[in-house]
Amino acid sequence: MEELVHHILFIGQGIFFTLHLLVGGLAIGMILGTILSVLRYNKIAVPVIGGFISILRGTPLILQLSLVYFTLPSLVGVRVSVLCAGILAFGFNSSAYIAEILRSGIESLSKGQFEAAKTLEIPPYYMWRDIILPQIIRNIWPSLVNEIIAVLKETALIGTISGMDIMRMAQILGAEQFTYFIPLCIAGAYYYLLTLLIEYFSKKFEKREFYAKN
Amino acid sequence: MLKIKGLSKTFCGIKVLDRINLDIEKASIVGLAGSSGSGKSTLLRLIQRLEIPDSGSMECDVRTGFMFQDFQLFPHMTILKNITYAPKIHKNKDHSAKASNLLKTLGIASKSHSYPSQLSGGQKQRAALARSLLMEPDILLCDEPTSGLDVATILDVVALLKSVRNMGVTMLIASHDLDFLTKISDRIVLLKKGEVIVDVALESIKDPIDYLKAFY
Numbered sequence: 001m002e003e004l005v006h007h008i009l010f011i012g013q014g015i016f017f018t019l020h021l022l023v024g025g026l027a028i029g030m031i032l033g034t035i036l037s038v039l040r041y042n043k044i045a046v047p048v049i050g051g052f053i054s055i056l057r058g059t060p061l062i063l064q065l066s067l068v069y070f071t072l073p074s075l076v077g078v079r080v081s082v083l084c085a086g087i088l089a090f091g092f093n094s095s096a097y098i099a100e101i102l103r104s105g106i107e108s109l110s111k112g113q114f115e116a117a118k119t120l121e122i123p124p125y126y127m128w129r130d131i132i133l134p135q136i137i138r139n140i141w142p143s144l145v146n147e148i149i150a151v152l153k154e155t156a157l158i159g160t161i162s163g164m165d166i167m168r169m170a171q172i173l174g175a176e177q178f179t180y181f182i183p184l185c186i187a188g189a190y191y192y193l194l195t196l197l198i199e200y201f202s203k204k205f206e207k208r209e210f211y212a213k214n
Numbered sequence: 215m216l217k218i219k220g221l222s223k224t225f226c227g228i229k230v231l232d233r234i235n236l237d238i239e240k241a242s243i244v245g246l247a248g249s250s251g252s253g254k255s256t257l258l259r260l261i262q263r264l265e266i267p268d269s270g271s272m273e274c275d276v277r278t279g280f281m282f283q284d285f286q287l288f289p290h291m292t293i294l295k296n297i298t299y300a301p302k303i304h305k306n307k308d309h310s311a312k313a314s315n316l317l318k319t320l321g322i323a324s325k326s327h328s329y330p331s332q333l334s335g336g337q338k339q340r341a342a343l344a345r346s347l348l349m350e351p352d353i354l355l356c357d358e359p360t361s362g363l364d365v366a367t368i369l370d371v372v373a374l375l376k377s378v379r380n381m382g383v384t385m386l387i388a389s390h391d392l393d394f395l396t397k398i399s400d401r402i403v404l405l406k407k408g409e410v411i412v413d414v415a416l417e418s419i420k421d422p423i424d425y426l427k428a429f430y
């Protein structure tokens with residue numbers, strides 16, 4: 001029993017690293033994804049943004065992570081930490097998916113909402129901030145929560161560049177103990193618990209913010 | 215106050231409006247009649263600049279307001295916020311006081327803090343009207359304001375729009391409902407296949423519904 005508690009606490013040390021990656025990656029993903037989806041309505045920017053999203057969705061995340069971590073120093077002379085490389089790679093990758101989710105939300109919205117804003121002479125910045133995005137977020141909320149959970153699970157790739165997250169801690173413990181079953185089960189339990197927490201808070205938020213207005 | 219000359223619009227090769235000429239005078243109510251697909255809504259949308267004409271010109275030196283057929287209230291905002299949001303952005307003075315007066319006049323003051331989904335069709339209609347009026351338009355363009363409303367509510371809408379005219383607002387109302395249009399308009403413009411085929415002052419004809427039906 002004492003050994004199990006030790007294992008749980010040892011692997012638990014990786015939670016903060018995982019959470020840093022998740023929060024940082026999602027912050028970049030949300031901001032960049034929103035910018036990308038809004039710019040998609042600019043005819044000149046469409047091919048560039050379409051290409052950017054297509055490449056990010058069409059190449060493996062582990063490749064993008066390796067590119068940021070291993071090639072940035074030689075390409076631009078900037079050496080980034082493992083955490084920073086992870087946040088950048090997960091953020092850029094997630095932005096492509098979030099931009100697509102937002103696009104589906106924008107397209108599901110009635111064209112009349114844009115026209116109503118136009119007839120009321122609401123400037124584009126306010127229209128997007130107060131009229132369009134709040135409605136879109138309500139429509140895409142379940143897909144957005146799926147993306148948050150997907151990013152959480154993808155953070156496990158950080159171990160490939162020696163990030164000390166939950167998964168990496170489990171692998172270290174497994175290598176020390178010559179048995180992987182218990183450490184991997186504990187890591188799985190941590191990820192599952194975090195997923196349940198995300199689902200719980202998202203449902204609470206959904207009830208508070210959206211139900212009264214439907 | 216609004217002069218339209220030779221306005222034409224084509225969608226996917228189909229001519230929806232063909233060289234429309236129209237003059238609208240101040241403080242009048244002009245009814246835009248015609249069957250579905252005659253180009254009524256397109257004409258309103260061109261005047262509001264929601265569509266770009268293929269040819270023709272339009273002189274409009276006044277502010278226009280638009281009431282959509284399906285209201286297009288913002289579903290995530292309360293009625294009060296729906297109607298005060300734009301004036302607030304434009305920093306219009308006294309918009310809060312004007313909004314509460316308007317909601318009282320239109321009989322939906324008790325619904326100020328409700329969301330659009332909690333309102334009936336008639337109440338949404340009033341909220342949409344309040345939102346347009348608070349922008350203080352000189353011309354109000356109404357697209358099928360009675361669509362989907364019951365007879366009693368239509369009579370309310372007639373009274374309501376007449377009271378709007380008394381506020382000095384000119385109106386151009388598109389509707390396929392001749393009975394409604396003849397109750398409210400000073401003048402009827404009948405569109406058929408994108409062309410104006412009748413433009414008549416209602417006081418000059420005896421039985422307007424029969425007179426107009428002959429042109430359908």
